[in-house]
Amino acid sequence: KPLALPGAHVVVSDPWLCRHLPGPLGCPEPAPGWAGPATETGPPSAFPPNGGSPAAVHTGTVPAEGLGDPPSAASGSSRARKAGRALQGLGSRCWRQVKREQRRPRTDRLLQAKKEIEKHSINDKQVVLCISVDVSQDYSQVENVIKQAQEKLGPVDMLVNCAGMSISGKFEDLEVSTFERLMSINYLGSVYPSRAVITTMKERRVGRIVFLSSQAGQVGLFGFTAYSSSKFAIRGLAEALQMEVKPYNIYVTVAYPPDTDTPGFAEENKTKPLETRLISETTSICTPEQVARQIVRDAIHGNFNSSIGSDGYMLSSLTCGMAPVTSITEGLQQVVTMGLFRMLSLFYLRSFDTIIRRCMVERTKHEITDKTA
Ligand SMILES: NC(=O)C1=CN([C@@H]2O[C@H](COP(=O)(O)OP(=O)(O)OC[C@H]3O[C@@H](n4cnc5c(N)ncnc54)[C@H](OP(=O)(O)O)[C@@H]3O)[C@@H](O)[C@H]2O)C=CC1
Numbered sequence: 520k521p522l523a524l525p526g527a528h529v530v531v532s533d534p535w536l537c538r539h540l541p542g543p544l545g546c547p548e549p550a551p552g553w554a555g556p557a558t559e560t561g562p563p564s565a566f567p568p569n570g571g572s573p574a575a576v577h578t579g580t581v582p583a584e585g586l587g588d589p590p591s592a593a594s595g596s597s598r599a600r601k602a603g604r605a606l607q608g609l610g611s612r613c614w615r616q617v618k619r620e621q622r623r624p625r626t627d628r629l630l631q632a633k634k635e636i637e638k639h640s641i642n643d644k645q646v647v648l649c650i651s652v653d654v655s656q657d658y659s660q661v662e663n664v665i666k667q668a669q670e671k672l673g674p675v676d677m678l679v680n681c682a683g684m685s686i687s688g689k690f691e692d693l694e695v696s697t698f699e700r701l702m703s704i705n706y707l708g709s710v711y712p713s714r715a716v717i718t719t720m721k722e723r724r725v726g727r728i729v730f731l732s733s734q735a736g737q738v739g740l741f742g743f744t745a746y747s748s749s750k751f752a753i754r755g756l757a758e759a760l761q762m763e764v765k766p767y768n769i770y771v772t773v774a775y776p777p778d779t780d781t782p783g784f785a786e787e788n789k790t791k792p793l794e795t796r797l798i799s800e801t802t803s804i805c806t807p808e809q810v811a812r813q814i815v816r817d818a819i820h821g822n823f824n825s826s827i828g829s830d831g832y833m834l835s836s837l838t839c840g841m842a843p844v845t846s847i848t849e850g851l852q853q854v855v856t857m858g859l860f861r862m863l864s865l866f867y868l869r870s871f872d873t874i875i876r877r878c879m880v881e882r883t884k885h886e887i888t889d890k891t892a
């Protein structure tokens with residue numbers, strides 16, 4: 520079910536993803552028919568009928584008022600012109616927290632992200648709008664921001680819940696407040712924006728909601744007691760929500776990326792326990808571009824699961840549980856491979872235990888030499 524959204528309006532709760540959203544997917548030139556003439560009978564087709572790439576998936580947006588008509592729509596009726604305008608691209612809103620007493624708003628990064636996205640515009644009608652808000656604190660604020668955005672750019676076609684953070688450490692070393700914080704940013708920070716867009720999506724019978732979990736949301740790992748649980752929560756939310764909204768033609772995607780080279784990852788590495796680092800090194804580090812490309816592709820196709828690489832594939836198959844399937848092939852693959860992957864996972868688990876034991880032995884040795892010195 521490719522997302523048949525001509526000119527989807529995408530809201531991304533984090534510049535990380537918008538900055539790296541790919542240009543027209545697998546389609547070096549704007550797809551034929553993209554932003555073509557809006558006529559009395561119908562809008563231009565941004566998503567080519569051949570199942571090819573959406574022309575503006577990287578984030579152009581529905582032009583805000585005052586930008587004039589799309590050039591080719593000039594001859595259409597006002598309704599068609601409006602449709603043409605509304606269908607010209609993807610919207611992106613990046614939310615940042617602005618509570619000064621808690622975090623410094625990094626407007627520079629936000630503006631940089633905006634500029635990078637704009638570089639990929641295929642025409643000057645595409646708009647990138649950034650609005651700062653803390654997605655995890657006050658629902659009414661989040662709802663307000665969504666309202667503002669919808670007033671300016673029309674209803675949201677795709678929401679990407681990307682804002683999140685990771686703090687690792689041994690269970691007893693983590694502050695109790697860390698558990699609350701991660702739950703509120705990673706979990707509630709995805710609930711609030713989704714809650715704010717769902718009514719309109721249901722009314723319009725159109726929509727995509729993307730959640731960012733993690734490979735650490737498929738398997739609980741040393742050092743991630745606070746992080747893994749907040750990412751597991753996303754999965755429960757997504758499964759339940761998907762069951763509710765499927766009849767309304769709304770599709771939910773949960774992404775489970777491995778370590779990805781982002782500022783947040785660099786930050787996480789400063790305090791990561793050695794065990795966590797060594798275990799995580801089982802999977803290779805991805806670039807944000809790779810991850811973003813995969814997520815957008817899966818969201819457009821309405822895939823519930825979005826994973827990357829062979830470990831990602833194995834983990835998703837192994838942990839599919841009762842998650843919805845997008846195709847019969849996917850279901851059959853899970854049935855056939857699950858036993859084998861479970862077998863493999865036992866080896867992985869044993870190697871993780873070995874890592875943890877070795878680290879413990881090394882630490883004890885150091886403690887002894889420190890004491891004798
Ligand atoms: N990088 C990785 O290895 C992996 C990351 N992920 C997930 O991907 C998502 C993006 O991660 P990544 O890009 O690495 O993280 P970064 O820390 O690099 O970026 C996170 C972004 O989210 C914003 N943000 C954080 N909290 C809030 C909030 N309460 N309200 C609004 N915005 C907020 C931050 O804004 P500001 O700059 O103002 O702080 C920042 O722009 C997260 O959900 C993460 O858990 C999943 C798997 C692997």
Ligand SMILES: CCCCCCCCCCCCCCCC(=O)[C@@H](N)CO
Nearest residue numbers: 685733734735777778799833860863864
């Ligand atoms: C057959 C079974 C195959 C099993 C493979 C198991 C591999 C487990 C590795 C998990 C890596 C966790 C990365 C977390 C990334 C993340 O979310 C943080 N970087 C966030 O900042």
